Amino acid sequence: MKAEIIAVGTELLLGQVVNTNATFLSEKLADMGIEVYFHTVVGDNPARLEELLQLADQRSELIILCGGLGPTDDDLTKNVLADHIGVSLVQNAAGLEALKAFFAQRQTTMTPNNLRQIETLKDGIPLPNRTGLAIGCLYKGKKNNYILLPGPPSELKPMFIEQARPLLEKEFPTTEKLTSRVLRFFGIGESKLVTDLADMIENQTNPTIAPYAKPNEVTLRITAKTEDEASAKALLDQAESEILAKVGEFFYGYGEENSLVEVVVDLLKENNLSLTAAESLTAGEFQATLGKIAGVSEVFPGGFVTYSKATKASFLGIDSGLLEREGVVSEACAKAMAESALVLAKTDFALSFTGVAGPDELEGKARGTVFIGLAQRGKTTIVTENHFSRDRSYIRHSSVMKGLDMLRRSILNKI
Amino acid sequence: MKAEIIAVGTELLLGQVVNTNATFLSEKLADMGIEVYFHTVVGDNPARLEELLQLADQRSELIILCGGLGPTDDDLTKNVLADHIGVSLVQNAAGLEALKAFFAQRQTTMTPNNLRQIETLKDGIPLPNRTGLAIGCLYKGKKNNYILLPGPPSELKPMFIEQARPLLEKEFPTTEKLTSRVLRFFGIGESKLVTDLADMIENQTNPTIAPYAKPNEVTLRITAKTEDEASAKALLDQAESEILAKVGEFFYGYGEENSLVEVVVDLLKENNLSLTAAESLTAGEFQATLGKIAGVSEVFPGGFVTYSKATKASFLGIDSGLLEREGVVSEACAKAMAESALVLAKTDFALSFTGVAGPDELEGKARGTVFIGLAQRGKTTIVTENHFSRDRSYIRHSSVMKGLDMLRRSILNKI
Numbered sequence: 001m002k003a004e005i006i007a008v009g010t011e012l013l014l015g016q017v018v019n020t021n022a023t024f025l026s027e028k029l030a031d032m033g034i035e036v037y038f039h040t041v042v043g044d045n046p047a048r049l050e051e052l053l054q055l056a057d058q059r060s061e062l063i064i065l066c067g068g069l070g071p072t073d074d075d076l077t078k079n080v081l082a083d084h085i086g087v088s089l090v091q092n093a094a095g096l097e098a099l100k101a102f103f104a105q106r107q108t109t110m111t112p113n114n115l116r117q118i119e120t121l122k123d124g125i126p127l128p129n130r131t132g133l134a135i136g137c138l139y140k141g142k143k144n145n146y147i148l149l150p151g152p153p154s155e156l157k158p159m160f161i162e163q164a165r166p167l168l169e170k171e172f173p174t175t176e177k178l179t180s181r182v183l184r185f186f187g188i189g190e191s192k193l194v195t196d197l198a199d200m201i202e203n204q205t206n207p208t209i210a211p212y213a214k215p216n217e218v219t220l221r222i223t224a225k226t227e228d229e230a231s232a233k234a235l236l237d238q239a240e241s242e243i244l245a246k247v248g249e250f251f252y253g254y255g256e257e258n259s260l261v262e263v264v265v266d267l268l269k270e271n272n273l274s275l276t277a278a279e280s281l282t283a284g285e286f287q288a289t290l291g292k293i294a295g296v297s298e299v300f301p302g303g304f305v306t307y308s309k310a311t312k313a314s315f316l317g318i319d320s321g322l323l324e325r326e327g328v329v330s331e332a333c334a335k336a337m338a339e340s341a342l343v344l345a346k347t348d349f350a351l352s353f354t355g356v357a358g359p360d361e362l363e364g365k366a367r368g369t370v371f372i373g374l375a376q377r378g379k380t381t382i383v384t385e386n387h388f389s390r391d392r393s394y395i396r397h398s399s400v401m402k403g404l405d406m407l408r409r410s411i412l413n414k415i
Numbered sequence: 416m417k418a419e420i421i422a423v424g425t426e427l428l429l430g431q432v433v434n435t436n437a438t439f440l441s442e443k444l445a446d447m448g449i450e451v452y453f454h455t456v457v458g459d460n461p462a463r464l465e466e467l468l469q470l471a472d473q474r475s476e477l478i479i480l481c482g483g484l485g486p487t488d489d490d491l492t493k494n495v496l497a498d499h500i501g502v503s504l505v506q507n508a509a510g511l512e513a514l515k516a517f518f519a520q521r522q523t524t525m526t527p528n529n530l531r532q533i534e535t536l537k538d539g540i541p542l543p544n545r546t547g548l549a550i551g552c553l554y555k556g557k558k559n560n561y562i563l564l565p566g567p568p569s570e571l572k573p574m575f576i577e578q579a580r581p582l583l584e585k586e587f588p589t590t591e592k593l594t595s596r597v598l599r600f601f602g603i604g605e606s607k608l609v610t611d612l613a614d615m616i617e618n619q620t621n622p623t624i625a626p627y628a629k630p631n632e633v634t635l636r637i638t639a640k641t642e643d644e645a646s647a648k649a650l651l652d653q654a655e656s657e658i659l660a661k662v663g664e665f666f667y668g669y670g671e672e673n674s675l676v677e678v679v680v681d682l683l684k685e686n687n688l689s690l691t692a693a694e695s696l697t698a699g700e701f702q703a704t705l706g707k708i709a710g711v712s713e714v715f716p717g718g719f720v721t722y723s724k725a726t727k728a729s730f731l732g733i734d735s736g737l738l739e740r741e742g743v744v745s746e747a748c749a750k751a752m753a754e755s756a757l758v759l760a761k762t763d764f765a766l767s768f769t770g771v772a773g774p775d776e777l778e779g780k781a782r783g784t785v786f787i788g789l790a791q792r793g794k795t796t797i798v799t800e801n802h803f804s805r806d807r808s809y810i811r812h813s814s815v816m817k818g819l820d821m822l823r824r825s826i827l828n829k830i
């Protein structure tokens with residue numbers, strides 16, 4: 001199926017917002033075997049959007065429109081598409097309930113323009129919005145098919161993955177199915193991974209192997225094209241074992257929506273273990289990352305943010321002499337932070353983070369120098385010295401990911 | 416002048432690369448008063464690119480092509496454009512010198528395909544590439560004008576700013592310039608803001624007013640089209656004061672790249688005030704948000720993550736009887752958390768966050784119920800009861816933003 005993606009929004013044409021939606025959708029559609037031939041961005045202008053729809057009808061079977069489903073007058077995508085197809089707009093009952101509940105809970109008055117958000121194309125399949133208010137739609141026409149998605153990525157992504165993708169797979173089944181498996185790696189860069197797997201990647205036919213670099217991790221998507229599930233599984237198993245024979249040391253889990261923190265929290269839960277943290281340069285980012293996981297309270301009672309030298313001493317009781325002598329960017333400080341936190345929080349593990357997020361150096365240590373401590377009940381504390389690169393934000397994220405990986409390996413008795 | 420931007424590259428259509436070039440160029444062109452009506456991405460396919468050029472000729476006076484100027488077979492943008500216009504390609508002498516010097520310095524042999532990079536359109540104005548090898552071009556046609564730029568942003572950006580922009584200003588002088596000002600709002604939704612400003616937005620001509628919803632905030636971009644800076648400033652000042660007369664209560668700062676946390680950290684620094692936090696449902700996200708700002712250590716010594724009831728008692732010394740009697744999702748708990756943190760961290764302000772991030776309810780309180788405490792040295796503690804919506808992640812982000820706004824208003828003596 002030939003597809004194209006149309007993003008609607010003057011803010012994109014003014015350079016205020018990057019069109020990451022087109023990138024996200026293209027990656028997902030490519031995985032489904034749907035070929036994307038064009039991306040277009042058009043402003044909040046009905047005539048130009050209609051012109052574009054006429055062109056798209058001639059060249060694509062699936063036309064995905066993103067943005068312009070909101071409550072304001074310049075949100076006109078739905079109206080233009082309805083006129084283009086020649087159908088009316090109808091209110092979506094479930095969306096209306098959600099909208100009313102939203103304003104009731106906020107205890108604020110709903111202005112009438114909000115009702116625009118829950119209108120959808122008559123005879124279209126409404127796509128509920130789990131993370132926002134505007135309802136999406138899949139409309140199957142005689143020749144062309146249309147999908148309407150909201151502009152904010154936090155709404156578009158879950159709506160596509162949870163609603164639109166399963167519907168597309170059901171409504172437009174292919175005899176040869178694509179089955180994918182995603183392997184996730186930490187601690188190896190994309191170029192190294194690709195070099196280590198060069199033979200496999202160069203000779204790939206079925207399954208195909210696609211690496212994607214993400215912040216501080218790399219994923220490999222293996223995709224088999226088969227007629228049945230059993231053959232797909234056999235092909236994927238075979239490829240996976242070849243891959244893990246080469247780079248298994250860095251593999252930490254499966255799945256597109258998985259993450260290192262989820263793997264670690266699951267390991268803690270399965271083994272009935274608990275964790276605290278004392279954070280300096282990460283300033284709470286490690287604990288906030290744990291907090292993303294619902295139910296983490298089972299394994300995480302809380303911890304400390306000791307950003308200054310004074311709070312390292314007062315909150316954790318670290319000897320001021322040690323802090324003066326060794327400096328805060330030191331193995332000794334990381335060790336003391338982790339060991340104090342372990343005792344104070346009465347947990348099985350404690351991670352500590354101390355280092356230089358930048359932009360400037362600290363105590364003569366270069367930006368990116370980070371000591372990460374892992375104290376363990378009844379075992380020797382481990383401290384790693386790391387030299388991360390890029391900017392402040394990336395250094396803090398690298399620290400969080402490395403801490404999670406140290407813990408994962410420790411639970412698995414790998415270190 | 417009407418313009419459009421065409422990015423050429425199959426990697427963009429596969430979702431492997433984000434089209435940040437279009438965003439960059441759009442922002443720069445908007446500043447020059449050149450209106451961009453379309454962005455398009457097309458793959459490395461001569462027929463589809465030619466089709467697109469025919470369309471672009473009908474709707475745009477300036478057509479900017481990015482990508483596909485390199486040495487490999489799929490770099491075909493220049494050839495397709497030359498055929499489209501009906502001119503030949505010629506070698507650029509300065510580019511050839513630079514190419515030869517590059518390979519001499521690397522002490523490697525130049526393969527013949529590299530010569531493709533220094534070809535340019537006959538009668539076009541070559542654009543030298545300071546950070547790469549491929550030569551760009553500005554071609555002035557009878558009706559349409561074309562600019563060829565390389566795909567890598569590290570080459571495209573300097574070539575546009577240093578070569579293409581001055582040429583455009585010289586070849587197509589304009590009398591009217593666009594000047595923008597961005598106003599940022601917290602505590603008011605996009606639909607409410609637009610309703611409150613309906614008269615202004617409906618009757619806008621010059622300046623124009625464009626609202627944009629971001630997570631937990633709204634920005635308004637006011638753009639004036641004038642011949643000189645003084646008239647632009649007068650128009651923007653007038654519009655701003657009309658806007659602030661209506662929704663000034665929610666205005667917190669200026670600028671595309673600004674944020675509520677930056678405004679708050681600046682206020683703390685300017686007033687020589689310090690801050691700590693005790694976080695339950697946000698689990699460190701508030702403090703991690705502070706940690707994003709370089710130099711925040713001046714005003715933020717650290718704080719607590721008290722996720723469990725036990726750590727609320729042990730880290731902060733909150734009376735267990737209070738926690739049992741009132742529950743952790745309570746005004747009393749938020750008050751006690753903030754007041755304890757203030758004493759322990761010896762700061763001027765302490766924020767506390769306790770509530771229900773979800774997905775499940777807690778202590779009979781609905782998901783989204785969040786108490787935020789603000790303790791202040793020598794003043795009465797304030798606690799707000801909030802009912803946030805959407806998912807776990809959004810509820811936590813809403814809490815962080817509300818806490819920042821409470822602090823901002825308190826510093827400004829607004830509450």
